[in-house]
Amino acid sequence: MKETWRHFVAEFIGTFALVFIGSGAIMSGAIPGFGGLINIAMAHGLILALLVTATMNVSGHLNPAVTAGFLVTKRIDALMAVVHWVAQFTGAIIAAYALKLLFPSEVQSITRLGGQSIASNVTLLQAVVLEAIATFFLVFVVFGTAVDPRAPKVGGFAIGLTIAADILAIGPLTGASMNPARSFGPAVVTGIFEGQTAFWVGPLVGGVVAALLYDKLFIGRQEPSPLPAR
Helix, strand or coil: HHHHHHHHHHHHHHHHHHHHHHHHHHHHHCCCCCCCCHHHHHHHHHHHHHHHHHHHCCCCCCCHHHHHHHHCCCCCCHHHHHHHHHHHHHHHHHHHHHHHHHHHHHHHHHHHHHCCCCCCCCCCCHHHHHHHHHHHHHHHHHHHHHHHHCCCCCCCCHHHHHHHHHHHHHHHHCCCCCCCCHHHHHHHHHCCCCCHHHHHHHHHHHHHHHHHHHHHHCCCCCCCCCCCCC
């Protein structure tokens, strides 16, 4: 039971931080004198790099798509995966409520509490594929830098850099979610669920494909990394 709570708390804190800092950067961008795509990308990348590094000795997922990748490659059991998912979504929702409490109401309205949205000239199918490709890169890097026993000891910084790069590439098109919890938290609090299909289907498909590909092609029969749930 203690181990379960350790995983829950680590995933809760990490996902709370990602939503609070990531959405907070988007919301601050609506205030004159602040913001811009580079600031948003850096905020997401830095907080994820730091929190993955801080929590990876326990779990370090902070993303339902990453947890799904661990589940399909048998690096976490189904019950612990559910614990991670509950913690991730709870952390995201609580973070969105904290932003609603702390930021000016006009900023909340303009930015939807920092939630993602799909550009008007991007179709749902395009959004799903864009999110799937971006999340594929993210989970591929997770496996290549944190799961593979031969991985370089760089903590979560390569993962954070991937997040930043993905946001710079597709942020203006889909918001570059790559994380169902990241998008769902602000949606629950605002009641605006636009684009949630893309923010769930794309990341989960991309994450699972990346995990299976890396696991089968590059890791093979090697021993699992200490990162998965113990």
